Amino acid sequence: MPRPRPRIGLSRRGTATALTGVGALVLALVALLALLPALLRPDAQARAKDEAGRIAADAATRLGNRVTTALERVEDAGDGTALRNAFPAAQRIRHIPPAGLAPAPRAEPPVGYALAEQVARCLRTGRSSVEVHLPGSARAQLNLVAAAGNDAGAWLVTLPVSRLLDWASPGKAAAAIRHGDTVLVQSGRVDGPNASAPVPGQVWSVAVQQPPPRLPLDIPGAWLAVLGLAGLVTGGAGAYLRRCGAPAAGRATTETDIAPAGPAPGPAKAHHPIRAPIRSSAPGIEVDEEIPATLPPDSADTPSEAPEAGTVDDAGAGDEAIPPGILRAYDIRGIVGETLTPEIVTRLGRAIAATAREAGNDTVVVGRDARHSSPELARALIAGLSAGGCRVVDVDAVPTPVLYFAVHRLGTGAGVMVTGSHNPPGYNGLKVMIGGETLAGEAIRALGRRAAGVPTADTPGEVGHRQITEDYIDQVGADITLYRPLRVVVDCGNGVTAALAPELYRALGCEVTPLFCEIDGDFPNHHPDPAVPENLATLQKRVVNDGADIGLAFDGDGDRLGVVDSEGTIIWPDRQMMLFARDILARLPGSDIVFDVKCSRHLAELISANAGVPVMSRSGHSPIKQRRAETNAPLAGEMSGHIVLADRWYPFDDALYAGARLLELLSFEAGQSSAALFAGLPGAGGGAELRVPVAEGEAEAVMARLLANTHTVPEAARVTTIDGLRIDFADGWGLVRASNTEPALTLRFEGDDEAALERIREHFRGLLAAAAPELAPPF
Structure with a gap:
């Protein structure tokens, strides 16, 4: 038998040794280059922090001085021409009369409630102020307000919010002007400022982030990585050549010695438990994609027979008008057995079905409250919805928010709640959601008009049941954490x-x-x-x-x-x-x-x-x-x-x-x-909402007479009529409006002290006495 042929090794061991040495030397050099900057950096960082502190303090002082100067220019202005010369970059220069400034959110620039309140404070106190409104948005604005003198109102100057940085002049450093934790405006990226300083006379601060100076031996990490890799390759090559050139003890030296003895073991599988997140990473709540926008295939769902065509009123069978008094501002509500009957609710159900289908909502969720009349009215509603061609998911007796939750969770877009809300037991009604929005005003009245003549669908919709309360509890529990x-x-x-x-x-x-x-x-x-x-x-x-x-x-x-x-x-x-x-x-x-x-x-x-x-x-x-x-x-x-x-x-x-x-x-x-x-929250004397019962329809007539007499309101007060009559005084406010849920006037008052509160109440007593002397206000 021939002798096994030995494997030939590398004879140039010196080359292998040299390569190994060079690799070790390169690695040592890389370690030195990486270590020296780390030793020198703390001192550089301290110097950068000191420099940032100086920049922030100087910028804050400059900003405070420039703001003071700007306000003085507004205060000293005799007319708009002087202000336009002083502020050529102004977005708005306006003289405000003593009556104040009304919010105008669609104006350009917009006038928000915060700006209206800033002007009102100036008119009340005569003190100038500067504020940033709408921070962080494209409409952010810097507003300077100062009294015009001699009770002649006030001047308003609106500037780009970027003017704050111009006034602060922080140089090349990344800087931000802040109000608390809110960034009003910034230049550069200021994630973790290494210095900040308060602005004299203002509630703002200037935050500065100054990077440390570059060190002489601070070689970029990429270059160090290249050098380190070169050292590893060189040293590895030398080690390999040494290994090949001289057999080690116990190493196979012949071809026959290296035959495999069996299969090599596979890699062990690691087990890494992953915790499912409790909350979605998105800011909102996602609809469960496994639940279709129709009746869910839930074991708790039990289909019911849909009403046969013709078992409910066909078109023309109930052309009697819906009582207009039940078509309220935000919902449908009436007295059970009088203005609200099962027949009326069935007709309304058909109208809701037709409206929902036009909006692309073919499935409607139905819930009800705990009133004695609610089960019967819910059955009448479901009959109307089904006759109108909508599929119905009945979630039984649930709170209104749980019905809304079901609409969003099941993705139906439409739902109706049978409820009398906070009204007495003899009342009941419907809250209607279509397209994800609760109907109100004209949309409610349109349902009433449509209910008189909506035909039944050729194919009635199916009716099923689903229990949703456990899903609701689980979802709230996933969102809320008590500490x-x-x-x-x-x-x-x-x-x-x-x-x-x-x-x-x-x-x-x-x-x-x-x-x-x-x-x-x-x-x-x-x-x-x-x-x-x-x-x-x-x-x-x-x-x-x-x-x-x-x-x-x-x-x-x-x-x-x-x-x-x-x-x-x-x-x-x-x-x-x-x-x-x-x-x-x-x-x-x-x-x-x-x-x-x-x-x-x-x-x-x-x-x-x-x-x-x-x-x-x-x-x-x-x-x-x-x-x-x-x-x-x-x-x-x-x-x-x-x-x-x-x-x-x-x-x-x-x-x-x-x-x-x-x-x-x-x-x-x-x-x-x-x-x-x-x-710890700000507050004033006032308290609960007051109610003055009136005859049906009389509240609107009283309000019309009140609004016609607003000329009696003091000139210094601010009048708001978006809903009733609200009058804001320097030390409080009062409101009277027609209730949208019951035949009554509702009132509320607030005063900085008891004397102010009583004076405001007395003013409204006078207004009510002139508009409706037969009323007896409970205040």
Whole structure:
């Protein structure tokens, strides 16, 4: 047998040794070049920080001086010509009369509520001011306001917000002008400023980010990587040649020695558990794509027989007009058995179906509240919707926000809630959503006109059932995090929220004390309206007696929130809005915040102070939702308790979710009671909304006479008539308007002190006495 032929090795071992040495030397050089800058950099960074501090201080001083000079020029201006010469780059120069400046959001540049309030303060106090409005948007503006002298009004000069950087002159450093954490304007990227300085006389600061100077041996990382790779390749080549040139002990030296003994083992599989995210990374809530925009294939769904064609009124069989009194501003509402009957609801159901199908919504979700009449009216509604050709998903007895949730979650776009809301037990009605928006005004009246002659469809729509409350609880639980356990008293007023609210807040980790959480359509304990103080009296006592952190109350269908703090004080919705606005604007500065005409002027001031844009709207859940959609506001609310939190939730009014968000904010404040938290917000004397009952249709007539007498209002006051008559004085305001939900006038007053409050009330007593002497105002 021939001897195995030995494998030939490399004989030039010297070359291998040299290559190995060169590789080691290169690697050592790379390590030295990387280490020296690290040793020298702390000193360079300290010098850069000192330089940034000097730049920031100088820029802040320059900015403060230039702002003062600019205001003095406005104060000293005799006419518009002088101002145009002083400010050639001005976007707007305007003389404001003593009556003030009315908001004009569509003007160019726009006049927002914050600017109108800045002008009003100047007219009241005579003090000049400079403010940035709409920061972070393309419409951002720098507004200088100064009194014109001799009670001749005020001057307004609007400049590009970039003028602040021109005045600060920070040089080549990246700089930002800030109001708190809100960036008003910046040059360059200022992610982590290494210095900042306050602007003298202003609420702003100048933040500067100055990069450290380049070190002599600070070679870019890419070059170091190339050198390091070269060293590794050189050294590796030398090691390989050495290995090939001299066999090591135990190494195979012949071809026969290296035959494989068996298959090599495969790589071990690593197991890396991945935690599913609780929240979507997107700011909103995504529709579940697995659920179709028709009746979901859920095991809980049970199909029902659709009404046969002709079993409900055909076209022409019910041409009797719909009672116009039930077609309200925001919904359909009437007295059961009189103005609202099953026959009327069936006809309205056909009209809703026709309107929904025209909007591309072929499936309609139907829910109902806990009133005794609601099951029968819901059946009549479903019959009409099905006869009109729509498929129906019946979610049974749920709060209105859960119906809205189902519409968004199932992607149907349309839903109808059978509810009397906060009205007495004898009332009931319909809240209608089509195309994702609740109908109001002319759209409601159009349904009434259409209901007289809508034919039945050739093929009636199917009817199915789905349980949605567990999905709702899971979704709220995925969005809300409580950082400490809270004790909560929940007053459902025997409404439909009784079956859900205690369970929801327990699921969030709260200790819940239920109050009137047995469903009873007679509402035997108190009327389910948290806007009336008497309806919260039991909750106030229970919160104090139990030592609870907070009390939450809901109206009959769960879209209006009432709050009582730990000391038993009622926290009205405009003060709730202050807390929500402050939280949201800290994350979304420059956002519009929508509130209704009944809210405190301190809410607008807080929004402006936190770099937001206050937007006043007409009252009612539909108008505030419409205005929110127009402005893309993350928050909208009104004094009756409808609050829309669209920054993380769906864009509809949801008192259950608003209560959960309030609990989340309270849980952040360890060691601070809810009473202390709300006490830290600005406020004034005033309180609850007042109601003056009148005959049906009389409220509108009284308001017409009131609006005709606005010439009696003091000249220094500001009059707002977008919804009723609101008069803002220097130390408070008052409002009277026609209720859109009942035959009544609603009033609200606010004053800086008791004397101001009484004076404003007396002024409105006089106005009412002239317009309707037969009324007896309850104030």
